């Protein structure tokens with residue numbers, strides 16, 4: 001079983017751990033037991049962290065990129081060495097099953113290694129000449145780290161969302177102030193310890209735990225933070241953008257989704273059911289990329305629904321530490337109540353419950369909600385349009401490909417989509433018509449550090465991962481010289 005102190009320091013600034021004034025209670029959502037208290041900070045710690053990052057910036061941005069790459073590889077190795085502990089920390093803090101937590105940790109390792117590879121030759125690629133229509137001048141474009149960056153992350157994939165920001169920021173030569181979610185800080189505290197052990201110079205990486213108002217809001221407004229990269233809800237994303245506007249700082253946002261899975265009439269039904277189940281119930285549906293609207297060609301609809309119902313009812317739910325557990329708990333009581341409230345409101349609006357919709361009878365303790373399937377969800381209901389962030393799939397038939405595409409695109413969001421079809425040419429054409437940042441065809445939600453993450457419309461501002469994730473932490477400078 002895991003050992004860690006009951007009172008954890010929640011602040012790491014300039015290579016030193018300290019305790020902030022506000023105790024954050026960290027709960028195991030599967031047992032409802034208090035795991036620990038983390039001493040979170042306030043605005044004064046943000047000021048100290050930013051000052052430390054500013055002092056470190058000259059040295060870190062001037063460090064050869066190949067040396068920065070070495071630190072990133074060392075962090076990946078450090079995460080690999082503590083893989084089991086990190087899996088357990090996430091299982092107990094997030095309520096997610098061990099195999100899901102393992103996928104998260106492996107993603108973190110892959111992300112640090114990927115950005116190490118990009119950092120390797122970054123100095124050599126830093127300047128590129130720009131062709132001009134005259135010999136009188138020459139020009140080059142130069143990419144430089146944008147400075148001290150503020151990284152604010154949510155609770156659903158705490159380590160992954162953190163790695164997607166910290167790795168490219170450090171690779172680019174930026175210095176970092178990271179704010180984990182106050183709900184799930186344990187994995188990031190461990191990551192900070194790993195970064196410290198790797199000898200990353202003091203002040204390059206700083207962590208400030210605390211609530212959104214005490215720590216996140218001052219970060220968004222801080223004059224000396226050049227850029228804020230935020231992942232979380234749309235409501236808070238808008239506030240971050242508004243605060244950042246006061247100092248005209250750069251903003252990247254990764255927000256919500258209401259994504260669609262399209263099952264075309266030539267789809268393999270078993271595959272379609274498996275992908276619907278994965279897209280709706282992985283991480284107990286607490287995914288910005290959840291394909292929570294399932295659109296099925298009418299000839300397949302009844303059979304699909306029956307098989308999906310059977311699959312949902314067969315999912316093993318319970319203790320995240322039991323090896324056979326397929327689905328864990330929701331992250332906290334507020335989320336549990338919110339999801340059940342959405343289901344109830346949907347039923348009141350006319351939706352029909354196929355299965356689930358409540359706490360599993362066998363699990364009286366913990367924030368568990370059954371894998372849920374609903375049909376006849378009104379197109380103007382909150383259930384159909386808003387992000388539920390729980391294990392809830394809304395299934396609807398369609399009569400033509402054009403109708404399916406229109407339904408899928410009829411959303412304020414546009415993060416991801418999935419298409420299931422035996423005809424890959426057709427599936428590719430449908431993928432091209434979907435307003436989404438990432439489309440999977442006949443595939444589970446695989447994510448590679450090489451491919452961009454982010455979406456259309458209100459899902460995102462900017463992109464993470466790939467070279468785009470690195471460029472998000474770079475400024476562009478042109479130098480134009482008169483020819484002698």
Ligand code: NAD
Pocket residue numbers: 152153154155156157161179180181182210211212213215216217220231232233234236237239240254255256257287288387389415459460
């Ligand atoms: P949240 O918006 O409540 O909180 C996210 C982070 O912002 C937390 O660290 C929180 O403390 C902080 N915060 C809260 N108020 C703040 C404020 N006023 N100023 C600055 N920071 C503040 O989100 P959550 O509930 O932790 O996470 C769930 C949400 O995250 C969902 O909406 C989900 O779609 C989204 N999400 C998006 C992606 C993506 O890649 N698009 C990935 C994961 C999660």
